Amino acid sequence: MFQILKKQTLAENIQRMVLDAPLIAKKAQSGQFLVLRTHDKGERFPLTIADYDRDKGTVTIIFAEVGKSTEQLGKLNEGDSILDVVGPLGVASHFDPSVKRAAVIGGGLGCAIALPQAKALHGMGVAVDMIAGFRTKELVILEEEMKAVSGNLYIATDDGSYGIHGFVTKVLKDRMDEGVKYDLVVAIGPIPMMKFVSELTRPAHIKTLVSMNPVMIDGTGMCGGCRLTVGGKTKFACVDGPDFDGHEVDFDGAMRRLSMYDGMKERPEDCNLIKMAEGKK
Ligand SMILES: Cc1cc2nc3c(=O)[nH]c(=O)nc-3n(C[C@H](O)[C@H](O)[C@H](O)COP(=O)(O)OP(=O)(O)OC[C@H]3O[C@@H](n4cnc5c(N)ncnc54)[C@H](O)[C@@H]3O)c2cc1C
Ligand code: FES
Numbered sequence: 001m002f003q004i005l006k007k008q009t010l011a012e013n014i015q016r017m018v019l020d021a022p023l024i025a026k027k028a029q030s031g032q033f034l035v036l037r038t039h040d041k042g043e044r045f046p047l048t049i050a051d052y053d054r055d056k057g058t059v060t061i062i063f064a065e066v067g068k069s070t071e072q073l074g075k076l077n078e079g080d081s082i083l084d085v086v087g088p089l090g091v092a093s094h095f096d097p098s099v100k101r102a103a104v105i106g107g108g109l110g111c112a113i114a115l116p117q118a119k120a121l122h123g124m125g126v127a128v129d130m131i132a133g134f135r136t137k138e139l140v141i142l143e144e145e146m147k148a149v150s151g152n153l154y155i156a157t158d159d160g161s162y163g164i165h166g167f168v169t170k171v172l173k174d175r176m177d178e179g180v181k182y183d184l185v186v187a188i189g190p191i192p193m194m195k196f197v198s199e200l201t202r203p204a205h206i207k208t209l210v211s212m213n214p215v216m217i218d219g220t221g222m223c224g225g226c227r228l229t230v231g232g233k234t235k236f237a238c239v240d241g242p243d244f245d246g247h248e249v250d251f252d253g254a255m256r257r258l259s260m261y262d263g264m265k266e267r268p269e270d271c272n273l274i275k276m277a278e279g280k281k
Pocket of ligand 1: 045067
């Protein structure tokens with residue numbers, strides 16, 4: 001069991017939780033994720049390690065309540081425990097030590113996943129420009145935290161209610177047009193956003209990393225659920241990623257695969273076979 005030491009609501013339906021998980025904290029690195037299960041009939045679902053503290057033995061998750069499992073998690077409070085937390089999983093981010101200036105771009109909740117990447121780059125002495133995009137002012141999260149790990153923080157909102165009016169791609173393009181020379185761009189958020197950032201940086205030959213979030217089940221390379229095409233080859237996001245070269249990812253294929261599951265998810269507690277085995281049907 002993994003106790004929730006701290007819970008904080010960052011915006012409507014967006015929660016931050018600090019978990020007591022000393023063994024995970026000991027090994028955690030930026031770019032890695034956890035697979036959680038809130039109760040014995042709950043589904044397994046992945047969340048990024050937003051932060052960790054080896055001395056305190058804690059890991060932090062930030063999540064949006066978008067469906068049943070994340071809503072169940074969101075109902076837990078400080079002092080409650082999560083049944084299973086597996087991790088750290090996935091390949092830790094690796095940044096070339098020659099990188100001098102980087103743009104780290106987060107789209108919506110993607111900012112929570114981009115934050116540890118920005119922190120790692122900032123810790124290496126890289127000049128980090130952070131570009132964070134949100135639909136509207138009420139959804140802006142982690143402003144202070146992003147400011148702390150970047151030289152320049154640009155917040156953009158789709159409706160212009162806060163910061164720069166427009167998409168993160170516009171902010172990145174404006175910086176590039178002004179002559180800012182990035183040798184790395186990290187983009188994390190909705191698939192179309194990562195695709196368009198990658199299209200923008202491709203002609204400028206700027207190395208671009210994206211973090212892919214396909215549906216994951218085991219998180220250890222066994223089920224094949226998270227497969228993607230990268231550079232014409234099949235990759236599993238859980239063990240080969242979740243970070244990949246944005247210029248190599250087949251984003252359209254990833255979007256098609258994600259939409260395949262729309263409205264089809266059967267959950268363990270809804271499964272007729274499990275109900276029969278338990279004599280409920
Ligand atoms: C490597 C990785 C890291 C992630 N990190 C975060 C994070 O830090 N914070 C956060 O809020 N979300 C994160 N996600 C997304 C998160 O896993 C889903 O929001 C969650 O699984 C939704 O489950 P649900 O039952 O609440 O909603 P559902 O109604 O079941 O699903 C809502 C949407 O979430 C996605 N999803 C559902 N099940 C899974 C699954 N097993 N694996 C992946 N995606 C799924 C689908 O796109 C689906 O349309 C991450 C996903 C991946 C793959
Ligand atoms: S989640 Fe099963 S192979 Fe990646």
